[in-house]
Amino acid sequence: MSSPAATTNPAIDRVINATTPGMSPREAAVYAADIVSRSGTSFAAGMKILSRERREAMFAIYAFAREIDDIADEGGTHDERIAALSEWRREIARCYEGAPRTPVGLALVPAIRRFDLDQHEFEMLIEGMEMDVEGPLVAPSHERLMAYCRRVAGAVGLLSMPVFGAGRGDYEDRFALALANALQLTNILRDIAEDAEMGRVYLPHELLESHGITSRDATEIAVDPRVQDVARELGREARGWFGETQALLTHLNWRELRPALLMMGVYERYLRVMEDRDFAIGAPLKLGKWTKLGIACRYLLAPPRGVRSKGA
Numbered sequence: 075m076s077s078p079a080a081t082t083n084p085a086i087d088r089v090i091n092a093t094t095p096g097m098s099p100r101e102a103a104v105y106a107a108d109i110v111s112r113s114g115t116s117f118a119a120g121m122k123i124l125s126r127e128r129r130e131a132m133f134a135i136y137a138f139a140r141e142i143d144d145i146a147d148e149g150g151t152h153d154e155r156i157a158a159l160s161e162w163r164r165e166i167a168r169c170y171e172g173a174p175r176t177p178v179g180l181a182l183v184p185a186i187r188r189f190d191l192d193q194h195e196f197e198m199l200i201e202g203m204e205m206d207v208e209g210p211l212v213a214p215s216h217e218r219l220m221a222y223c224r225r226v227a228g229a230v231g232l233l234s235m236p237v238f239g240a241g242r243g244d245y246e247d248r249f250a251l252a253l254a255n256a257l258q259l260t261n262i263l264r265d266i267a268e269d270a271e272m273g274r275v276y277l278p279h280e281l282l283e284s285h286g287i288t289s290r291d292a293t294e295i296a297v298d299p300r301v302q303d304v305a306r307e308l309g310r311e312a313r314g315w316f317g318e319t320q321a322l323l324t325h326l327n328w329r330e331l332r333p334a335l336l337m338m339g340v341y342e343r344y345l346r347v348m349e350d351r352d353f354a355i356g357a358p359l360k361l362g363k364w365t366k367l368g369i370a371c372r373y374l375l376a377p378p379r380g381v382r383s384k385g386a
Contacts, residue, residue: 086155089176135185141176211275240331246326275296286300313349
């Protein structure tokens with residue numbers, strides 16, 4: 075039986091045409107680590123401070139997230155992308171059966187077994203990518219925006235907690251979801267212009283309309299001067315989620331959460347820079363290497379200032 079024809083999106087081809095990879099678990103772990111390295115993600119530094127088996131588990135989770143995000147963002151027809159995401163849903167099921175067909179799936183199996191990862195969270199992450207493909211999301215309701223955040227960010231947070239060593243529980247889950255909301259809303263605010271180029275505007279329609287913006291054209295929204303007022307208001311919501319994260323940290327051991335705190339530090343700095351700029355919409359916001367290194371060193375040594383954690 076011949077393989078399906080190649081598409082314009084390599085991430086689609088990798089899962090649709092996948093067969094049992096002719097590689098060892100060690101080679102699969104290296105494959106996942108390479109995806110993380112090539113991505114240039116701000117989260118890589120937080121992953122690297124973990125022990126090898128925890129680090130490899132995080133690399134596998136991130137590589138999976140990267141693969142499905144590329145399916146949603148990097149081209150292909152609607153039907154091709156939906157089919158590829160459906161195949162990833164089947165691949166996750168195969169991972170839990172111990173019979174993956176992709177290199178990333180092979181890298182995920184040890185993580186799933188060692189840390190008892192919840193299959194539902196992988197499926198939730200796929201649902202988030204499906205929301206982008208079926209959309210694109212343009213001025214969703216606030217409720218829909220938060221449902222999206224729960225899937226594309228909250229699922230990763232909940233998968234990460236047991237890998238970090240924090241486990242699962244009420245405070246742990248609430249911390250993961252609050253931090254996920256803070257990070258995702260900050261990311262949305264940072265990338266308003268870039269997202270608009272892909273036809274997406276994640277700013278909720280309730281906020282847009284409260285400031286007189288009724289257009290549903292992504293480009294028109296992004297260049298409307300009133301969008302700065304919308305961003306300022308959503309920024310206050312993101313700031314509130316950072317505050318909630320810090321409050322929940324008092325019930326947890328900060329040492330177990332250092333990778334998450336490092337991520338929090340980087341994105342809190344992004345938000346602070348945007349606040350200092352009064353949320354003016356412009357070129358993509360970047361933090362320098364040394365700034366990120368300074369944040370990493372800070373959160374490796376102590377919990378956030380003013381927070382007394384169980385592990386302090």
